[in-house]
Amino acid sequence: MDKKLSIIIVAIIAIGVLGFQYINQSGPFSEINSSSEEETYTVKRVIDGDTIIVSKPGHEDERVRLIGVDTPETVKPNTPVQPYGKAASDFTKRHLTNQQVRLEYDREKTDRYGRTLAYVWLGDDMFNAMLAKEGLARAKFYAPNDKYRIVIEQAQKEAQKKQLNIWER
Template sequence: MTKYVNLNKRKLPLWMMLVLMVISIAMGWAGCDGQRDPSLAGMEEAYVKRVVDGDTFITGNDERVRLIGIDAPESVKPDTLPEPYGPEASAYVKELLEGKTVYMDVDVSDTDRFDRLLRYIYLADGTFVNEKLLEEGYARHVVFPPDVAFEARLRDAENRAKSDGEGLWGLTD
């Protein structure tokens, strides 16, 4: 004889209720709530169609986006050899962003002199990409006022990478 649980006048087998509870608990532990980080609400969503290099990508709408506060070593500059750690930075950003939806936040300036959108970039889980690239040594911190909202945070990320010898900071001559 199967036992039933009464939920709002619907009867479900007890075993089904237990399975649903276990799945719900497991999803909560894994952080799989199907939602994006709430701090991303109100940010501009963009699909990353192609990564150009370690600090620039192209959206699904063919807009060029430049990450604020970072400068990755060059890897695709015409008529020049790639800079040390440039190809690694480009490959890492490609793996991190290409084919994914990101969330973009503007500071003061909308575009730079090359008409690229200037943005802070976040992944759906809330990862601050600009900071992550600095922390892992894939870029250097640069400041172009008036876009300085996260200047101290980004500088600190670069300093941690330097002291730990991460990425380009671990290169020897």
């Protein structure tokens, strides 16, 4: 076997092993290890499908933009309500309003608009991925925040396969 081919095969095996370890370490909707980068809040209000207002005793209310998902618009100025925007917003309201959630941050904690960027955990479920799995959000990532890219993109693929909501044909 040629030396270049051997190196390629070893690299492919190494990538596969690392990927398997990643998936086993943090499965799509499994409990994650708590860290100092994670905080618990109460969802006070839902702005739209991918933006919420949270409160924590002794702190100011905080506007949180869910990382890795983009739901159809419902409140963007000069933009009409997009198809499935209300459904996405209603889904988020139904599942998160007045609920205790954990916020998990990625590499950047805020965006250029001053919103907190987070993965929102409702119990053991990542709500960001739930939206994608229901076909109510598209996977959308902005570097360097992509910790759960594989999980959210896989959830979107499931929705596309089932032709749910925004993926309906």
